[in-house]
Amino acid sequence: MALWSLKLLRVLYDRPQCDLARAAGFTQTYISRLENGATPQSASDVSTLAAALDVPAAVLTAKAITVLETGEVRVARG
DSSP states (O other): OOOTHHHHHHHHTTOOHHHHHHHHTOOHHHHHHHHTTOSOOOHHHHHHHHHHHTSOHHHHHOSOEEEOTTSOEEEOOO
16 A cells, blocks of 8 residues: 655645654654655554545545645546
């Protein structure tokens, strides 16, 4: 399960790694490893990160996402 969109969303929402880590209850090192694909993550961690970013968990594991002008993030279709 790749989290390629984690850094994209974190930057889009102007959330430093340390803030996201604190909100999710993880270390900044763990967030960095997830963003770089160096650490496998559990489904529970994905749900926790999604909640911290206020996006559906499917957004973090999608192959493509769409960010609307309003800032809303959707899983891209097709």
